[in-house]
Amino acid sequence: MSVSAALLPEFDQEMKSTRRVLERVPEDRLEFRPHPKSKPLGPLASHLADIPRRAVDVIQKESLEVTPPAAGAHPAAPPAPAPASRQAILDRFDASVAAAREAIAGASDAELLQPWSFIFAGRIVFTLPRMAALRAIVLNHSIHHRAQLGVYLRLNDVPVPGLYGPSADEQLNPGK
Numbered sequence: 001m002s003v004s005a006a007l008l009p010e011f012d013q014e015m016k017s018t019r020r021v022l023e024r025v026p027e028d029r030l031e032f033r034p035h036p037k038s039k040p041l042g043p044l045a046s047h048l049a050d051i052p053r054r055a056v057d058v059i060q061k062e063s064l065e066v067t068p069p070a071a072g073a074h075p076a077a078p079p080a081p082a083p084a085s086r087q088a089i090l091d092r093f094d095a096s097v098a099a100a101r102e103a104i105a106g107a108s109d110a111e112l113l114q115p116w117s118f119i120f121a122g123r124i125v126f127t128l129p130r131m132a133a134l135r136a137i138v139l140n141h142s143i144h145h146r147a148q149l150g151v152y153l154r155l156n157d158v159p160v161p162g163l164y165g166p167s168a169d170e171q172l173n174p175g176k
Contacts, residue, residue, distance in 0.1 A: 002108075002109055003107075003109045003112040003113070003131050004104050004105055004106075004107050004108075004109075004112060007104055007112075007131060007134060008101070008104060008105060010139065011055075011100070011101065011104060011134075011138070011139065012101075014139050014142060014143065015052060015097045015100075015101075015142075017146070017161075017163040017164075018048065018093070018142050018146050019090070019093060019094075019097075020161040020163070021048075021146050021149055021150060021153070021160075021161060021163075022045055022048065022049065022086070022089055022090055022093055022149075023086070023090065023161075024153055024158050024159065024160070024161060025041065025042075025045045025086045025089060025149075025153075026041075026086075026153075026156055026158050027085055027086050029041055029156050030042030030045075030084075032152065032155075032156060034151070034152065034155055041149070041152045041156075042083065042089075044145065044148060044149055044152065045083075045089045045149060046083055046089060046092065047145060048093070048142065048145045048146060048149060049083075049089050049090075049092040049093035049096055050092065050096055051096070051137075051138060051141050051142045051145065052093070052096040052097045052099070052100035052138055052142065053095075053096040053099050053100055054100075054137045054138055054141070055099075055100035055101075055103050055104055055134055055137075055138045056099055056100060056103045057137075058116055058130055058133045058134050058137055058138070059103045059104065059106075059107045059111060059112075059130060059134075060103065061116075062115075062116065062117070063116060063117035063118070063119055064117075064118055064119065064137075065119040065120075065122075066118075066119070066120050066121075067120075067121055067122070068120075068121060100138065104134065107130070111130060112129065112130045112131040112134075113129050113130070113131065114129065114130055115127050115128065115129060115130075116128060116129070116130045116133040118133070118136075118137065146163075
């Protein structure tokens with residue numbers, strides 16, 4: 001079995017679970033933030049929708065460098081505007097997942113074993129084989145923000161979907 005064939009079932013399962021959470025995003029609460037330092041719900045959901053596309057960077061590039069803007073400066077490329085609707089977020093996510101899946105499926109074992117680096121502000125944060133970088137940058141990163149979004153949903157009384165079994169909102173009530 002190829003490395004990509006081994007990665008794709010996990011990718012597909014996690015993306016299916018992520019989509020279930022994004023389907024619950026309340027359109028009337030996109031500006032909600034649980035704390036002043038927290039990202040608003042809409043931009044958080046948009047970020048989560050964009051994460052799978054990083055698989056293309058991991059497979060096609062030797063590294064990814066993220067450089068924060070200087071204090072008080074505007075970033076060279078402003079972030080994409082937050083979608084105004086749940087459907088826009090889902091459309092963005094679906095396109096991101098399709099691009100990622102195509103890149104992963106098309107990658108050879110040799111490509112997936114090559115080193116890849118994540119660089120922040122000029123410093124190498126880590127260098128891993130591309131297959132491990134896909135887990136870190138795409139899967140683990142998605143799981144992290146998916147859980148964060150789950151907390152936002154709970155704080156807004158939106159039922160949280162079960163991901164690895166039933167959630168508190170989906171518990172079976174024996175005898176009822």
